[in-house]
Amino acid sequence: MTVKVTLIPGDGIGPEVSAATQKVITASQAPLEWEVVEAGEACIAKYGTPLPEQVLETIRRNKVAIKGPITTPVGKGFRSVNVSLRQQLQLFANVRHLRNLPNVASKYQDVDIVVVRENTEDLYAGIEHKVGNHAAESIKVITREASERIGRYAFELARREGRKRVTIVHKANIMKLSDGLFLESVRNVARDFPDIECEDRIVDALCMNLVQVPEQFDVLVLPNLYGDIVSDLVAGLVGGLGVAPGANIGEMGAVFEAVHGSAPQIAGQNIANPLAMILSGVEMLKYLGFVKEAQRVEKGIYNVLTHREYITPDLGGMSGTQEMALAIVESM
Amino acid sequence: MTVKVTLIPGDGIGPEVSAATQKVITASQAPLEWEVVEAGEACIAKYGTPLPEQVLETIRRNKVAIKGPITTPVGKGFRSVNVSLRQQLQLFANVRHLRNLPNVASKYQDVDIVVVRENTEDLYAGIEHKVGNHAAESIKVITREASERIGRYAFELARREGRKRVTIVHKANIMKLSDGLFLESVRNVARDFPDIECEDRIVDALCMNLVQVPEQFDVLVLPNLYGDIVSDLVAGLVGGLGVAPGANIGEMGAVFEAVHGSAPQIAGQNIANPLAMILSGVEMLKYLGFVKEAQRVEKGIYNVLTHREYITPDLGGMSGTQEMALAIVESM
Numbered sequence: 315m316t317v318k319v320t321l322i323p324g325d326g327i328g329p330e331v332s333a334a335t336q337k338v339i340t341a342s343q344a345p346l347e348w349e350v351v352e353a354g355e356a357c358i359a360k361y362g363t364p365l366p367e368q369v370l371e372t373i374r375r376n377k378v379a380i381k382g383p384i385t386t387p388v389g390k391g392f393r394s395v396n397v398s399l400r401q402q403l404q405l406f407a408n409v410r411h412l413r414n415l416p417n418v419a420s421k422y423q424d425v426d427i428v429v430v431r432e433n434t435e436d437l438y439a440g441i442e443h444k445v446g447n448h449a450a451e452s453i454k455v456i457t458r459e460a461s462e463r464i465g466r467y468a469f470e471l472a473r474r475e476g477r478k479r480v481t482i483v484h485k486a487n488i489m490k491l492s493d494g495l496f497l498e499s500v501r502n503v504a505r506d507f508p509d510i511e512c513e514d515r516i517v518d519a520l521c522m523n524l525v526q527v528p529e530q531f532d533v534l535v536l537p538n539l540y541g542d543i544v545s546d547l548v549a550g551l552v553g554g555l556g557v558a559p560g561a562n563i564g565e566m567g568a569v570f571e572a573v574h575g576s577a578p579q580i581a582g583q584n585i586a587n588p589l590a591m592i593l594s595g596v597e598m599l600k601y602l603g604f605v606k607e608a609q610r611v612e613k614g615i616y617n618v619l620t621h622r623e624y625i626t627p628d629l630g631g632m633s634g635t636q637e638m639a640l641a642i643v644e645s646m
Numbered sequence: 647m648t649v650k651v652t653l654i655p656g657d658g659i660g661p662e663v664s665a666a667t668q669k670v671i672t673a674s675q676a677p678l679e680w681e682v683v684e685a686g687e688a689c690i691a692k693y694g695t696p697l698p699e700q701v702l703e704t705i706r707r708n709k710v711a712i713k714g715p716i717t718t719p720v721g722k723g724f725r726s727v728n729v730s731l732r733q734q735l736q737l738f739a740n741v742r743h744l745r746n747l748p749n750v751a752s753k754y755q756d757v758d759i760v761v762v763r764e765n766t767e768d769l770y771a772g773i774e775h776k777v778g779n780h781a782a783e784s785i786k787v788i789t790r791e792a793s794e795r796i797g798r799y800a801f802e803l804a805r806r807e808g809r810k811r812v813t814i815v816h817k818a819n820i821m822k823l824s825d826g827l828f829l830e831s832v833r834n835v836a837r838d839f840p841d842i843e844c845e846d847r848i849v850d851a852l853c854m855n856l857v858q859v860p861e862q863f864d865v866l867v868l869p870n871l872y873g874d875i876v877s878d879l880v881a882g883l884v885g886g887l888g889v890a891p892g893a894n895i896g897e898m899g900a901v902f903e904a905v906h907g908s909a910p911q912i913a914g915q916n917i918a919n920p921l922a923m924i925l926s927g928v929e930m931l932k933y934l935g936f937v938k939e940a941q942r943v944e945k946g947i948y949n950v951l952t953h954r955e956y957i958t959p960d961l962g963g964m965s966g967t968q969e970m971a972l973a974i975v976e977s978m
């Protein structure tokens with residue numbers, strides 16, 4: 315029996331890295347069937363929105379999707395497609411597995427961190443108002459329900475992946491009520507996981523520790539905004555968004571995504587690095603229970619990176635996007 | 647004519663690093679007179695508050711103060727002394743000069759960044775409420791007045807220090823009204839400084855860029871919370887809070903501070919690194935216009951760090967706090 319997944323190629327370099335990803339993930343022998351749908355810039359002219367209703371429908375039907383980068387046009391009144399997807403599908407957990415890869419330039423080694431970011435509330439709730447012409451307020455919303463839900467997700471992930479420690483990140487010394495509630499809620503959940511160590515860290519101190527001794531961290535769980543900041547910071551420690559997989563996970567489904575931009579200036583040149591999206595595909599395979607298949611792809615990626623013969627220019631090589639994908643397929 | 651400054655030794659290692667600082671700053675030949683006052687833990691028993699009114703009064707009178715670390719006891723209902731000082735004295739700019747120092751361990755070189763953080767509003771306004779028992783809201787307040795004020799401070803600093811570029815940091819793609827107002831206000835100010843380059847960066851992307859290529863940044867200007875996070879992150883790039891000077895500057899005065907903790911576990915042992923507070927003293931000298939004197943101290947610090955003979959254990963040496971201070975005095 316095959317599993318149908320939605321593929322959204324996206325804008326700019328999206329179609330190229332998507333083609334590479336489809337090739338590699340298919341070669342893993344996972345029994346997938348792809349339903350390709352369009353979202354992003356091309357949809358605006360056709361449907362008046364970058365995220366047409368039928369896209370949401372196919373994801374709701376297939377329950378699993380993978381997407382390339384989508385550009386949200388600035389100042390035209392559209393909400394971020396990424397944020398809309400997360401909120402409309404209630405994809406409450408934003409998860410990034412960030413680790414150093416062979417021959418990917420970084421000042422750090424042995425970073426292996428999972429960032430688990432709450433994806434539905436906090437300052438992303440979108441509640442803002444002007445106060446006269448010279449002031450504005452944004453409201454940070456924290457609920458026990460969402461905090462416990464993301465806390466439970468983080469601890470379950472830690473247990474499932476054989477990880478040792480979860481660090482709760484907050485600024486409860488200043489936001490005693492909101493971040494205090496987040497901290498308290500996740501701590502309550504932690505009691506159900508006596509096998510996993512639980513600690514907490516204030517967000518400013520965490521960021522200092524991350525740039526000094528990132529090896530000490532394992533799983534981080536954070537409210538939405540700190541999660542946004544810290545997941546990019548940690549991506550920077552392992553080589554940047556070009557090698558960072560992303561996943562948005564909810565009760566009814568999951569959307570995997572390359573979190574980098576659509577890089578229109580290099581689109582169509584077959585030079586974009588496809589790793590972020592391929593690695594997102596690996597996360598998708600694991601999510602679907604295709605563990606053997608995921609490991610095959612990982613082996614291919616490690617081999618190609620180790621030999622450095624078929625890598626894209628940003629990684630120091632001279633291969634094209636599709637050639638790198640092909641090399642991964644051949645060294646699986 | 648001498649200038650009177652308030653000295654608050656603070657808690658834990660505070661008295662030791664303060665003594666070292668007083669020694670070094672006095673040896674710079676700046677015509678200072680010190681008024682030493684107590685704040686912090688010791689005051690709670692005596693006055694029922696870690697920040698007695700007379701401390702605020704001496705600072706208001708002298709207009710310039712320097713303080714060691716002060717511990718705010720957790721869960722006893724006291725507000726952070728640091729935050730109270732900033733808000734009560736309207737010290738609207740929190741400024742950190744962060745640069746690599748010789749032989750201070752770091753993965754980075756050539757970092758030379760000034761972080762200019764708005765110090766009075768944002769989520770630090772302290773406006774929070776519970777919404778039932780299972781939710782809470784915190785209010786992020788951004789005003790044009792405070793944003794323009796910090797923007798102007800950043801550009802004036804850039805001009806005064808011969809710096810080339812100011813980067814405005816925000817998340818206006820999500821918080822269109824509040825961060826949008828911050829961005830717009832600082833951009834308005836930038837028009838008065840055609841000699842200084844102005845760019846902006848989204849906070850998550852900034853943090854990734856900072857851990858990858860920090861040398862590209864010069865002056866950063868940020869709202870309070872991002873400023874809190876980013877100033878610790880950048881401190882981490884140059885060796886941590888133990889070598890990071892801090893300054894809080896307002897219209898009516900300034901408070902210079904070591905931003906590290908009071909480290910009670912090593913208090914009284916003469917092993918604490920006094921550099922953060924001495925460097926804060928250097929910033930104080932510059933603020934007072936004693937530039938020659940500040941340069942003398944800087945020369946002493948660079949010499950001592952370069953020769954590595956008289957440095958504290960955390961820097962890889964075997965000297966005590968006071969011995970290091972003495973060595974700085976002798977190599978000025």
Ligand SMILES: CC(C)[C@H](C(=O)O)[C@@H](O)C(=O)O
Nearest residue numbers: 394396397542573819820850
């Ligand atoms: C594009 C932007 C709205 C988004 C966010 O802030 O969540 C991005 O930074 C991310 O982390 O996926």
Ligand SMILES: CC(C)[C@H](C(=O)O)[C@@H](O)C(=O)O
Nearest residue numbers: 487488518726728729874905
């Ligand atoms: C101690 C704490 C309240 C303070 C802050 O959050 O501002 C500290 O982190 C700082 O940066 O000086």
